Amino acid sequence: MNVVWLSLTGFRSYLELEWRPDEGVNLLIGANGAGKTNLLEAIAYVSTLRSLRSVPDEALVNDDSDVAVIRTGVVGGGRERLVEMELRRAGRRRVQIDKTAVRRSADLLGVLRVVAFLPDNLDLVKRGPALRRDLLDETAVQLWPTSYLDQMEYERALRQRNAFLKLGGRDVVTLAVWDSKLAQAGGKVMARRVGVMDVLDPILAGSYRDIAGETAAVAFTYRTSWGDRSLVSRSAAEMTQRLGEALEAGHHLDYERRMTMVGPHRDEPGFLIAGVDARTHASQGEQRTMALAVKLACHRAIAEITGGNPVLLLDDVFSELDSDRAAALAKSLPPETQTLITSAHREDLPVSGRVWGVTPDGLR
Numbered sequence: 001m002n003v004v005w006l007s008l009t010g011f012r013s014y015l016e017l018e019w020r021p022d023e024g025v026n027l028l029i030g031a032n033g034a035g036k037t038n039l040l041e042a043i044a045y046v047s048t049l050r051s052l053r054s055v056p057d058e059a060l061v062n063d064d065s066d067v068a069v070i071r072t073g074v075v076g077g078g079r080e081r082l083v084e085m086e087l088r089r090a091g092r093r094r095v096q097i098d099k100t101a102v103r104r105s106a107d108l109l110g111v112l113r114v115v116a117f118l119p120d121n122l123d124l125v126k127r128g129p130a131l132r133r134d135l136l137d138e139t140a141v142q143l144w145p146t147s148y149l150d151q152m153e154y155e156r157a158l159r160q161r162n163a164f165l166k167l168g169g170r171d172v173v174t175l176a177v178w179d180s181k182l183a184q185a186g187g188k189v190m191a192r193r194v195g196v197m198d199v200l201d202p203i204l205a206g207s208y209r210d211i212a213g214e215t216a217a218v219a220f221t222y223r224t225s226w227g228d229r230s231l232v233s234r235s236a237a238e239m240t241q242r243l244g245e246a247l248e249a250g251h252h253l254d255y256e257r258r259m260t261m262v263g264p265h266r267d268e269p270g271f272l273i274a275g276v277d278a279r280t281h282a283s284q285g286e287q288r289t290m291a292l293a294v295k296l297a298c299h300r301a302i303a304e305i306t307g308g309n310p311v312l313l314l315d316d317v318f319s320e321l322d323s324d325r326a327a328a329l330a331k332s333l334p335p336e337t338q339t340l341i342t343s344a345h346r347e348d349l350p351v352s353g354r355v356w357g358v359t360p361d362g363l364r
C-alpha cells in the first residue's frame, strides 16, 4: 500500500503543494518549522481521520484559508483510489472516494493504512497509560476499521454520562441507562484492545530482539479500571457484562466524584520485560527499545492481517536515538514499505533513500 501522489491546498503551512513520493524510503530534510511534520500529518489524517498531534481539525486549516483540501492517490490491494477531503474550521468534513461522497467519513478507514512514530512515542512505556491506550485503539482501527465507530460511540456515551453526573443528580434509573450504553460500546473497545494485544504478543519478542540485539521475554499486560489483571477477553459480550457490573458497583464513587471512574478510558495497558513491569523497572534504554519494538510489531501485524504493508511515518525519531539504537532501527525498517522519515539533518539518518528538501514553499 502506498501514497502515489499528494496534493494539499490550505492545509497547515501549505497553500499549495503537489508531491509524488517515492515508493520506497523518502527522507524529508528541512529546517525547524519547514513543514515536515505537516506533511506526515496530512497523510496520517487520511488514514486515521484525526491529527497526528491530537489537535482539533480547525488547527489544520491554513490561517489564511477557509478550507483545507487533501487530495491523494492511494494504491492498495492492486488498485488506485482517489481520496478527496475537505476540512473546515467549523462544520463537518467532507470525504469523497473516487469522486463519490461517502456517507460517513469512517467509510474511508482502511483505504490507506499507516503506522506513525513520533518522538513522543519513545515515551510510550515510561509515561502514564493514555499513550498506551491510544496505541491499542489506533492499532485496532488499522486492523479492524469499524473499531473507530465503537470508540466514537464510547466517547459520546462517556461524555453524556459525565455531564449527567456533573449535575449532581442521583437518579439511578437514568444512570442505569447510561451504564448500559457505556458498557455496550466499552465492551467492544476493550475486546478490540485484547484482540490487538493477542495479535502483537507473539511478534513483540522478535521486534524487540531486532532493536535490542538480544532476546528478552516481553509481553503486554492489561489492568482494568476495576483492578482486574487477568480477566480480559476478546469477547465483546463478556467484556460488556463485566464492565456493566463494574459500573453498577461504582455508582457511589461516581456520584461522589461526579464522573465515571471505571471503563476503558481508565484502564492501564503496560508491558513486561523479563517478567517485571517495564514502566517501573526497565532502564530508559530498555523502555525506548520496547517503544520502537512495539511500533515495528504493529507494522508487521497490520501487514500480515490486512495483506498490505502500511505506510510507515517516522517523524524526527532518529535524532532522538543513540547511534546503536538508530542503526538497529535503520536495519529493522520493514522491506517493501513506503517509508517517510523526517529530520532537520540528513546526517542524523543512517538510512538511504530518496532525499527531499522541505521548505515552506514545498518540496524539491
Ligand SMILES: Nc1ncnc2c1ncn2[C@@H]1O[C@H](COP(=O)(O)OP(=O)(O)OP(=O)(O)O)[C@@H](O)[C@H]1O
Residues within 6 Å of the ligand: 011, 012, 013, 014, 030, 031, 032, 033, 034, 035, 036, 037, 038, 039, 059, 060, 061, 062, 063, 064, 316, 344
Ligand atoms: N494552520 C496553520 N496555518 C498556517 N501555518 C501553520 C498552521 N499550522 C502550523 N503552521 C506552521 O507550520 C510550521 C510548522 O510546520 P511543521 O511542524 O511541519 O515543521 P517541521 O518541519 O516539522 O519542524 P520541526 O523540525 O521543528 O519539527 C510552523 O511554522 C507553523 O507556524
Ligand SMILES: [Mg+2]
Residues within 6 Å of the ligand: 036, 037, 038, 315, 316
Ligand atoms: Mg516536526
